[in-house]
Amino acid sequence: WLEFTMADGVATVRLNRPETLNALTDELLLELQDAVKTVERRSEARVLVLTGQGRGFCSGQDLKSFGDNPTQRDIGEHLDRYYHPLIERLSGLSKPSIAMINGVAAGAGMSLALACDFRIAAEEARFSQAFVKIGLVPDSGSSYFLPRLIGISRALEMAMTGKMIDAQTAYAWGLVNRVVPLAQLADETYSWARSLAAGPPIALSLIKRAMWRGSELRLSDALAFEKDSQIRAARTEDHQNAVKAFFEKRTPEFRGQ
Ligand code: LHQ
Numbered sequence: 001w002l003e004f005t006m007a008d009g010v011a012t013v014r015l016n017r018p019e020t021l022n023a024l025t026d027e028l029l030l031e032l033q034d035a036v037k038t039v040e041r042r043s044e045a046r047v048l049v050l051t052g053q054g055r056g057f058c059s060g061q062d063l064k065s066f067g068d069n070p071t072q073r074d075i076g077e078h079l080d081r082y083y084h085p086l087i088e089r090l091s092g093l094s095k096p097s098i099a100m101i102n103g104v105a106a107g108a109g110m111s112l113a114l115a116c117d118f119r120i121a122a123e124e125a126r127f128s129q130a131f132v133k134i135g136l137v138p139d140s141g142s143s144y145f146l147p148r149l150i151g152i153s154r155a156l157e158m159a160m161t162g163k164m165i166d167a168q169t170a171y172a173w174g175l176v177n178r179v180v181p182l183a184q185l186a187d188e189t190y191s192w193a194r195s196l197a198a199g200p201p202i203a204l205s206l207i208k209r210a211m212w213r214g215s216e217l218r219l220s221d222a223l224a225f226e227k228d229s230q231i232r233a234a235r236t237e238d239h240q241n242a243v244k245a246f247f248e249k250r251t252p253e254f255r256g257q
Helices: 026-041 072-092 108-114 130-134 142-150 152-161 167-172 182-197 201-216 219-234 237-247
Strands: 002-007 010-015 047-052 056-058 097-101 104-106 118-122 126-128 178-180
Touching: 002 026, 010 026, 010 182, 026 072, 047 056, 047 182, 056 108, 072 108, 097 108, 097 182, 104 108, 108 126, 108 142, 118 167, 118 182, 130 152, 142 152, 167 178, 178 182
Parallel strands: 010 047, 047 097, 056 104, 097 118, 104 126, 118 178
Antiparallel strands: 002 010
């Protein structure tokens, strides 16, 4: 249910159930997990591009295959088995990942795009936290990634209304890195992907980890780090001269000492 191709150091994983806008079945989710594992393992794969076949990127959980009336326990097991390992592997991939968003991304389909490092969207792309429309809550990482990307207020707006956001709005909100006409989507994505593939793999991997680490420090750790920095800053002549200048009502001159 998906295509895996490799060229110029770029691995492309294409969801391939276009008749359902690439809705996620158990089989497809397991294939996706395997594909991400393969990208992690193969050294010639230096960047991952995730995209969809047809007019959709991904419409989220296949609502037909999931059954009519799942119990809470079923859903918990389902998430544990099919979604969580995938989202952790995708987000934790030691290589850059780009979601090439060719069309609608809804529910867990939007979560997949959020778990990538970059999002490049066609003008036709649309985004919905569709969960609430069927009485559910954001899952597969949406509650983690979305507020970090667009802020809590807009994340709540999307999550509580489920409303469709167009590509331009997604760009304005910082949800996607680029919006391009559909005809240029592949060119734009692969030129970006190839330049990442030519980058220093170890440094890229460390940068990715450092950025997430930085955003995940607990307040107490962040305060301790700030304190160390502040002690160093407060010892400088520049700081002492600036305080003096303040009381003397003149502009300080910073000398880097
Ligand atoms: C679909 C789907 C789909 C099956 C379109 N399934 N067929 C949930 C539950 C349990 C455990 C774990 O996690 C989750 C997480 C989730 O992802 S919950 C959210 C699930 N996704 C949705 O609720 C989105 C449902 N789809 C839609 O709202 C619309 O299809 C969107 C807005 C995505 C696109 O609308 P349109 O462009 O108007 O296309 P369409 O609705 O006509 O869809 C085209 C076909 O695809 C259609 O089939 P048909 O035979 O009539 O041509 C749809 O039935 C089918 N399809 N999404 N998720």
